[in-house]
Amino acid sequence: MARRTTTGKSGTARRSAAARRPEVRLPPLVPYGGELEPDGDYDGQEFGGLDLADQEGPGSRFIDCALRECGLDRTDLGRARFIDCVIEGIRGVxxxxxxxxxxxxxxxxxxxGGVQLHGAVFERVLIRGGKIDYLNLRKAKLKDVVFEGCVLAEPDFGGAELERVEFRDCVVKDADLSGVRMKDVDLRTVAELGIARGIDRLAGAVISTAQLLDLAPAFAAQIGVRVEDGPGG
Structure with missing residues (x-):
């Protein structure tokens, strides 16, 4: 497993763990053409090109399933469980x-847009490509999660726990990190990093030198330092 070096509070270098990625190998799938049901049990099925808008499937379980090109506008999948699944090209508000x-x-x-994932639990999850606006991950738990090449506009991580989470070649705009707890979070390759709230919660993350310079005004404001040019500057 890859490692990266960061510097702890004592100034000594330590090795921090990289996120473990999922290895999904789906069996031959059976096409599914019905509607979602509360507490549904779906095993080895493919949801392809379905409009699941306004359907209700809270508490459902998806094992070895694929959801491809499905519409999920206002779909209720609260407390659903997804295990060994591929979710591709979904869209919804x-x-x-x-x-x-x-x-x-x-x-x-x-x-x-506006997807509700508050209190969710992610373990070995890859989110690659696409765009998610107003992602609600408040009080969620993320462990071994990779965001890769995606755009996150105004994501809300308030009170969430992030361990071994990597943001690779992403755009992260106006993130809310209020109350976040981080451990081994890698932000170094984020293409654009904007933090609206909670910049003081970056302890446990690793950032690049360029990102540090970009965030310097926000860090200064956080600790009450006023930055001004000197006389004649």
Missing amino acids: GTDLGGASLRDVEVVDARL
Whole structure:
């Protein structure tokens, strides 16, 4: 497993762990053509090109499943569980996944707005490509999660726990990090990093020198330092 070096509070270098990525190998899948049901049990099925808008499937379990090119506007999947799944090309506004659990899941090219994932649990999850606006991850737990090549506009990580989380070649705009706890979070390759709130919660993250310079005014404001040019400057 790859390692990266960071510097602890004592000034001594330590090795921090990289995120473990999911390894999803789907079996032959059976096409699914019905509607979602509360507490549904879906095993080895493919949801392809379905319009699941306004359907209700809270508490459902998806094992070895694929959801491809599905519409999820206002779909209720609260407390759903996704295990060894591929989720590709989904789109939706107001999708409710509050309290959901994702383990060994790949999410590819999602186009979502206002998706609710508060209190969710992610373990070995890859989110690659796509754009997610107003992602609500308040009080979620993320462990071994990679965000890669995606755009996150105004994501809310308030009170979340992030361990071994990597943001690779992403755009992160106006993130809310209020109350976040981080351990081994890698932000160094973020293409654009904007933090609206909670810049003081970056302890446990590693950033690049260029990012440090970009964030310097916000760090100074956080500790009450006023930056002004000197006389004649």
